Amino acid sequence: xxxxxxxxxxxxxxxxxxxxxxxxxxxxxxxxxxxxxxxxxxxxxxxxxxxxxxxxxxxxxxxxxxxxxxxxxxxxxxxxxxxxxxxxxxxxxxxxxxxxxxxxxxxxxxxxxxxxxxxxxxxxxxxxxxxxxxxxxxxxxxxxxxxxxxxxxxxxxxxxxxxxxxxxxxxxxxxxxxxxxxxxxxxxxxxxxxxxxxxxxxxxxxxxxxxxxxxxxxxxxxxxxxxxxxxxxxxxxxxxxxxxxxxxxxxxxxxxxxxxxxxxxxxxxxxxxxxxxxxxxxxxxxxxxxxxxxxxxxxxxxxxxxxxxxxxxxxxxxxxxxxxxxxxxxxxxxxxxxxxxxxxxx
Ligand SMILES: NCc1[nH]cc(CCC(=O)O)c1CC(=O)O
Numbered sequence: 421x422x423x424x425x426x427x428x429x430x431x432x433x434x435x436x437x438x439x440x441x442x443x444x445x446x447x448x449x450x451x452x453x454x455x456x457x458x459x460x461x462x463x464x465x466x467x468x469x470x471x472x473x474x475x476x477x478x479x480x481x482x483x484x485x486x487x488x489x490x491x492x493x494x495x496x497x498x499x500x501x502x503x504x505x506x507x508x509x510x511x512x513x514x515x516x517x518x519x520x521x522x523x524x525x526x527x528x529x530x531x532x533x534x535x536x537x538x539x540x541x542x543x544x545x546x547x548x549x550x551x552x553x554x555x556x557x558x559x560x561x562x563x564x565x566x567x568x569x570x571x572x573x574x575x576x577x578x579x580x581x582x583x584x585x586x587x588x589x590x591x592x593x594x595x596x597x598x599x600x601x602x603x604x605x606x607x608x609x610x611x612x613x614x615x616x617x618x619x620x621x622x623x624x625x626x627x628x629x630x631x632x633x634x635x636x637x638x639x640x641x642x643x644x645x646x647x648x649x650x651x652x653x654x655x656x657x658x659x660x661x662x663x664x665x666x667x668x669x670x671x672x673x674x675x676x677x678x679x680x681x682x683x684x685x686x687x688x689x690x691x692x693x694x695x696x697x698x699x700x701x702x703x704x705x706x707x708x709x710x711x712x713x714x715x716x717x718x719x720x721x722x723x724x725x726x727x728x729x730x731x732x733x734x735x736x737x738x739x740x741x742x743x744x745x746x747x748x749x750x751x752x753x754x755x756x757x758x759x760x761x762x763x764x765x766x
Contacts, residue, residue: 434466437478443513447476448653451506451515454481455591460615461640462519465539465661469517472660473653480515482506500526500684507533510645516654518643521612522636522670527678534649537642537662538670542611544638544691546572546631548624549596549613550605555624556580563604566595570687570708572607575631577710596621611638632689632704635673639666665694668722668741672701675745680705680752682763690748692741697723699741703748705757712760716751720744 436459441449448469452462459479466477482505506518507530522538548556548565556579559565566588567573573585588595588606595606596618610625642661648654669692676690687706692699699722704715720740757763 433470433475434463434477434479437480440514441478441480443516447478448473448517448657449478449480449515451480451482451509451518453502453506454483456616457592457612458519458521461521464615465517465519465640465642468539468661469657473657475653475657480509482509482515500524507643510643516644516648517657520641520643522639522641522674523609523634523684525636525641525674526684527674530643532646533643534646535641536644536649536654536658538667539640539642539661540663541666541669542638543614543625544633545610545625545628546575546607546633546637547610547613547622548605548607548626549599549621550623551600553623554605556605556626559583559604564602566598566603566606569607569634570685571634571689571706574687574706574708574710574713575626575689576607578706578713579630579710581710592616592618609633609637628691629702632691632702634684635677635688635690636670639670641670668692668694668699668738672699672741672745675742676701676703676749676752677745679746679749680757680763686763687761688763690745692744694722697721699744701744701748703752705752705761705763707760708762714752714755714757714760716748716755718744718748718751 443449450462450466452458462479466479469475470477502524503520503526506520509515510518511532550559561582562584564584564586565576566586568588576583576585586603592608592612595608599606610622613619613622642658644654649658672692673690677688680688682688687708689704690701692701698719700717700719702715702717704713706713720743722740
């Protein structure tokens, strides 16, 4: 058994560390959760970093409480539990870069840590994975559909009040395993299914216009220690990975969530897009049983030249996405979002 397990197709420059891995010049250590999804997405990031910098890249698996505990996420403090262990490892110098699903990041910034890059976004949509190839409209009356997300539950019930929505936890394969067993269908992020090669399980991708997804869904967040962000080899790696459009969309969606003072499990959907030099954002807040919803939208001029570099972050996202997110949230609040849905809490 060699010390490092090498993955086949990365020219030997991205490997999985099998224990504590000390820092050394020419090596970039990337912290990741150990789930199949996390390892798949971090491997892709690692390959891009190796290509951009010429460095060797080690994947350092960090086990989080969210992975080991069976307790409901709400009791562990929300999906933030997946994030904090990785951030601790970064601050403790056990890794140099951390890769997260952006939608799992709490909206409050973490002292000492910079959002270094938001790579090109994958499919932001939710996906129905049903037995026998069924779509949402084709599911039989009273069908059992699994999701742990109040937003997804409300969106399902808005279209199909007859459905029996069941709580769902566990990694992607665990959740898929229940389809055709005790559930007729589950709803998962399309991006996660695509990343681990389970796209064939998808029987319908919900349109973002009908069912805006969680803020940041389908996007990754690459974090580094603040003091490293402008230094080689990190600056080169982050510049190669960052997609200003994906960053702007994610920031607008997250600013909406933050301004609603909503937790990651609140029944809130948001969907931003760039077309030409316009950034557009649509937000929706749902009553938990799907019987009511509020939507608002707004747009702002946005482009690489417009007010860039004003927020001090790498990539120069500018302040327009944040202002847009806050404006759309303010409209939702003014129209009674806080009375419609429980926004607080994780
Ligand atoms: N809440 C857990 C989580 N965090 C990110 C993803 C999927 C990948 C992504 O959105 O980038 C998932 C699973 C899911 O919602 O199905």
